[in-house]
Amino acid sequence: MRSADNGHERISYEKRQAFWDVLESPKVIHLILVFSVLLVLIPIFWEVLTSLKTNDAVYSLNYIPRDPTLSSYYQVLIGERYWKAVFNSLVISTTTTIAVIILSVPAGYAFSRYRFRGDNILFIGVLFSRLFPPIGLIVPYYRIMAWLGLLNSLPGIITAQIYLWLPLMIYIMRNFFMSIPSDLDESARVDGCTRLQAFRKIALPLAAPGVAACAILTFLYSWREFLFSLIVTTDLKSMPISVAVYQFVGDVSVQWASLAAASVVAILPTILVVVFFQRYIVSGLTAGALKE
């Protein structure tokens, strides 16, 4: 009575499924994953290895440095005063993160809770500024910053970065707040809170993981930013890492080991952040991608 299982396929189920069973077997899965991870790690690892050589040792064509040394780091950080760039990046990223959080969290809350005239238009406007290619603004931005005298200054970069990440963070915070039922603030209001108190004391603590995710993402994005930093700065005194690294690329010959050391210094904080805050990053990125 197994009529439903007597199929009419040309190639039997067993044969076809056997193929997929192999593909899904733990061995193959782990093979694929290990291969992918190697694809990610090998370039990074190679850079680390290179950074442990001196610029001359690079020419000796060993994979692994014969005399691993931190001298390139020393030369880059102290000799070329790269530590200034690290410092700049820290200041820029931290300030940007704080500013963006302060601005985006209440805004995201407002968008999630309140209906008002023009709210859709305003929100679309926010999205619009996210869709807008920043490359289009480099010329006007440069001219304006020049006019304001903010070229080669940290505020010059910070301003641009706030503009860059604010729309996305508003969007993400809105999504986070939307996942918190508004019944909670409403019952707080019934109990006598002002709207501001309902926000500060009820909604905000519940959205704390979302705020953390936004902060971490903003920090990462800010650390990586290249274009506006390049436009605005020409001098090491205000250059962040992403541009400073680039300085080690000469036109004729490149100091590869120094470059590698500088790169590793630039990479290290982001890797650490990813390792420790992976959950937050994932939740922030998925919140930013969904319900578009």
Place this chain on the structure above:
Amino acid sequence: MSTESETSFTEPDTPFEEFQHQVSKIANEHILLVLLGPAILAIGAIFVYPVFYLFRQSMFLTLPGGISRFVGIQHYVDMFQNATFWDYFLNTLLYSFGSLVISLGGGLIVALAINHVSRSRLKDTYSTLMMFSWAIPLAVVALIWKWMLTGNELGLFNMVLLDLGLISEPIAWLASSSAAIVAVIVTDAWARLPFAMLVLLAGLQSIPNHMYDAARVDGATTFQTFRAITVQYLRPYIAIVALINWMFAFRAFAVIFPMTKGGPGTSSTVFSIHIYREGMINFRYGYASAVAVFIILITLIVATVYVTKVMGGVQDE
């Protein structure tokens, strides 16, 4: 009216408390202003003026000495009549779609693989490791790959290939006009793959288990199940990753500039590089602005059409 704590419902007695009270009243009534105002102001201030400036600038020619002369749409005409402009267009399209295909395809494979791993700590470990290529500043990504692809014997690619005996002389990857663009596309995809993987992984985890049970009972093979269930549930996720990754690849600057600066020649020049060159190096601000306006329009049109048509349709299901 309410106060900060339940117990002290008394009349405010010091002028400062009165002030606090009044501020809080005003804040409550104009709550939207308080919450939204600063953010909108920030975006508007930094954004609005440059946009107008951009449009205006695109219609002016800047002469040496700083004088600007109104030329109307002349820049746009020049742009469209310039053959290399269309080459750049092609490059940009090639770049953005190439990177998208690799990052989305690769991301899907990795996401599927991770989803099959049974131990959750192992899942997290793989996930985290795959995130590394996303976290690195794009300029550094470019430099890492530039170093690996260096044309002399020092580049990792050449070292390995030479040692394996597959080539007899080092290949100048980034100096070849055909290989250069492939190199930047691969690098770009390398940095964007983790994002695709993450979003798709979230999508995979949102598929309810009972659907897979139903397919097992119905007798579907793995592939049939994949087509009937997995792909269908993933469609909105794929759609959003496609949009985001494509958009960011379309305007990519940080990857190409350090690696090839658009070279050799113009073989890897995309729009963003072109704008930079014209604007910051050749000082043809007007022309650069016109190209920028062009990109902006394309991005906006594509995004709007995409969001309403493609994603609207997908969300309906």
Place this chain on the structure above:
Amino acid sequence: MNNTTYDTDMSDSKFISANADGPAESTDDDYNVQIRDVTKVFQDQDGNDIVAVDDLNIDIRRGEFLVFVGPSGCGKTTSLRMVAGLETPTEGQIRIEDQDVTGLDPRERGIAMVFQNYALYPHMTVRENMSFPLRIRSYPDDEINERVEHAAEILGITELLDRKPSQLSGGQQQRVALGRAIVREPSVFLMDEPLSNLDAKLRIQMRTELNEIHQRVGKTTIYVTHDQAEAMTLGDRVVVLNDGHLQQIGPPQELYDNPINRFVAGFIGEPPMNFLPSTVHEEGGNYVADGDFFEVTLPDHIAGVLDEWNGPLDQLTFGIRPEDLNNAELLDDEEYAEDRSIRATVKIVEPMGSDRFLTMVPANSETPEFTARVSPESEVEPGDEMTLIANLDKMHLFDDRSGENITY
């Protein structure tokens, strides 16, 4: 009360594995599905063993509609999934059509399943959903269409064939899920709480329809639910499970009239049976059940059981269903009997139209609360004292230590 003979092990009565064949002839040996000594053990996060199903033994007849019922976590869904092949038993055997299928994939068992969440493929039309099992086996189109249309006609969803699941109501989706199962022409239907996601009225309507469909299609069906009303109305036989153990199996009426233990007695029947603690003692040649606030003389058939009962008489709980408690005022004189009367105070009155449910408490205390179902002509208010007459033909006595019904 019952006359089949089998072993009732008094000390272990919670674990009786009874294979009551029901009141009819039942020498029919055509067993379609057999669950033999099946046990399922899971590991929880700390590595502890959880016994979901313990030593289950059931033989299911061809064409029978068997309902598994019990509270959450009793093992009913796990048992169903083991029959389906979605879970593998830790011990024991599943047999379908007299073949050992225990190690086989679901697709090789000739079963079809209807899920609680319907599990319809959201991006396919109804027709595509229903034809999916056939399409993946490359059935010819005309046969597919024939089967799909036939099933759609049985279920009354022919006009819906080109819609997508998101355009359908819950009841319609449920029917599509059924259709997908019918199309496969399996030998056994498995249903996992298919009506739980429907609202109350729709559920009752679908119950009747399921009955009709089963009469028409006539295949063996194993149905899981937590709702005892569904079990009673749908099942040819009902299996009551608790905590992984089979409590009782038999036709619905049998379970209602003759529950084997306190669990079954309290689970079947709505509102549930009243359990009143009491002490039984002899008085003047009769047995008397003495609760704190009532005293009833036990009828002869109970006395017979008590004569043979070895256990202590002071640990027996008096069980009587709400519908077997009548308002004394509405009875004729000869039905009134002082020695079957219970006096108590009305606490809550719930008029249900056809009956009145009264929550009663003894005159001087808040416990025990018990329920009576009286005719709507009773005009009582909360706070009134009233007398109820118990229909002692329907009473039960439960051993406090084991929960066993000694009057079984």
